[in-house]
Amino acid sequence: MTIDTTDTLTTRLACETLDAADPLAAFRDRFELPEGVIYLDGNSLGALPKATAERVHDVVTREWGVGLIRSWNDAGWFDKPRTLGERIAPLIGAGPGEVVIGDSTSASLFQVAIAAAxxxxxxxVIVSERDNFPTDLYMLESVQELLGDANGALERRLIHADGPSLDExxxxxxxxxxxxxxxxRTGRMYDMAEVTRKVHEAGALMVWDLCHSVGAVPVDLNGAHADFAIGCTYKYLNGGPGSPSFIWVAERHHAAAHPPLSGWHGHARPFDFGVDYAPSAGITRFRVGTPQLLSMAGLEASLELWDEVDMTQxxxxxxxxxxxxxxxxxxxLAPWGVEVVTPREHAVRGxxxxxxxxxxxxxxxALIERGVIGDFRAPDLMRFGFTPLYVSHADVWDAVAILEDILATESWRAERFSRRGAVT
Ligand SMILES: Cc1ncc(COP(=O)(O)O)c(C=O)c1O
Structure with missing residues (x-):
């Protein structure tokens, strides 16, 4: 069913009809969403699954409080980065033994970028793009400095829509x-298989950042023959604030991959307590030190839910x-000069x-004060994330109606709306 948005009398009804037929509708009840809030910022921090508080409580009180040190074995703590990685694998087209939970996304990018180089x-030369999320560019600066020889850092080439292009x-x-x-910022999506093919044709390796892809769009890393990927779990996966990243490395690279952070959890025999580093055989060589088990408890609870989700839907x-x-x-919203920056073509939209x-x-x-939560990226972008597990068509209708009212009445001009917090 399509919606005729010019028919203002029937459109909200049409949205409700779509919601009634939505095969994902039941997932909304699995989240704690505050009354009166339309949450359009799951691309920044996902909503709280109802199962999370109980799972975190159980890890704290039973596994930690009662199990104490025994939980490293009895509750599977030591292996948790690998076992949770296996549950993320189907969401990104990864095979068994190819995904492990890492530290922050930034730290994980450092791990894989150096291993790839x-x-x-x-x-x-390391190539990235000027419009990439800044932490990726910052981490690549360190990669360049560290891998540069006596003549200086590696060269960094940044592509951009205004040139140079990837081909160039x-x-x-x-x-x-x-x-x-x-x-x-824009929600523009690359053709993963095509870009990876070009990169391989030049003899280089491809690292994908999947922060805004995992749980948002179907991803097929092996289908695209990609080499490395990282991503965060606190956005569409709803792992909770500060939930750890994941790392994917194509199996064909495991044996030769040499990540820079050689911590004891990536060692082949960590409990031998030997003097020399020997990397473990598979993906777990990308582990570093003691994993953030309390943060992982939130991720584990949300993955219960993802186990049931069909990414096609x-x-x-x-x-x-x-x-x-x-x-x-x-x-x-045209009368107020509002411009859609995100591509209209489905194939290139996240x-x-x-x-x-x-x-x-x-x-x-002003929108947030009215209960519609999105965010802002300087200098002039309002961002809205659409998380199909808990956003309805009627939410979209209502969000635009409220935004229209704010623009028409100019209520946003009130002085309090211009005060900036540290996080926008
Ligand atoms: C593309 C991308 N990479 C990385 C990050 C963040 O990295 P970290 O988890 O280390 O804060 C973000 C955060 O929004 C992001 O959008």
């Missing part, structure tokens, strides 16, 4: 290309929600929509 000795920068000097699959609903949002913005709005910051604060 070391597999291409003699090549002196790829040559036999490129060791690694690091790109984010779905852009954090998630993608279909995500496109319906974003299509609906875009068409409502086009038809109702699960978020960015709007360019003059005074986007105070407008977003």
């Amino acid at each position: 070391r597999l291409r000795p003699g090549r002196r 920068v790829l040559d036999q000097d490129v060791a690694v290309v690091v790109l984010t699959h779905v852009n954090y 998630v993608r279909a609903k995500s496109l319906r929600l974003t299509d609906l949002f875009i068409s409502l913005v086009d038809s109702r 699960s978020q929509v960015a709007l360019r709005v003059d005074d986007g910051y105070p407008v977003m604060q």
Whole structure:
């Protein structure tokens, strides 16, 4: 069913009809969402699954409080980064034994970017893009410095829509290309298989950042023959604030991969307490030290839910929600010069929509005060994430109606909406 957004009398009804037929609708009840809130920021921090508090409580009181040190074996603590990795694998097209839980996404990127570059000795260039999430670029600066020889750092080439393009920068000097699959600001999505193919054609290796992809769009890393990937679990996966990253390495690279952080949890025999480092045989060589078990408890609870999710249904609903949002913005918000920045073509759209709005910051604060939570990315983008497990079509309708009211009444001009917090 499609929605005619020009028919303002029947459209909300049409949204409700779509919600009634939504195969994912029942998942909404599995989340704690505050009354009166339309949450469109699951692309930044996912909502709280109802099962999480009990799981975290159980880890604290029973596994830690009663089990004490015995839980490293009895509750499977030591192996948790691997066992949780196995549960993320189906969401990203990974095979068994290819995914492990890491530290922060930034730290995990460092692990895989250096491991990848070391597999291409003699090549002196790392490619990324100017619009990548800044932490990726910052971490790559360190990678360059550390791997640079006596003549200085490796060369960094940054692609951009205004040039140079990927085709222009790829040559036999490129060791690694690091790109984010779905852009954090615009929601533009790369063709993973096609980009990876080009990178391989140049003899380089491909690292994907999946922060805005995992749980948002179907991902097939092995289908794309990618080499390395990392991603966070606190956005669409709903693992909770500070839940750890994941690392994927194609099995064909395991034996030769040499990550820079050689901690004891990545050792082949950590409890031998030997003097020399010997990496474990598979993906667990990308582990570093003691895992964040309390944070992992939140992730474990949310993965219970993901075990039941069909990503084809998630993608279909995500496109319906974003299509609906875009068409409502086009038809109702044009008088205020609101511009949709996110691509309209399905093949290159993730699960978020960015709007360019003059005074986007105070407008977003006014929206949040009215219960519609999105976020703002300087200088002028209002971001809205559409998480099919708990956002309904009627939510989208209501969110645009409230935004229209805020723009029409100019209520956003109130002085309190211009005060900036540390996090936008
Ligand atoms: C593409 C991308 N990479 C990395 C990060 C964050 O990394 P970390 O988990 O280390 O804070 C984000 C955060 O939003 C992101 O959007």
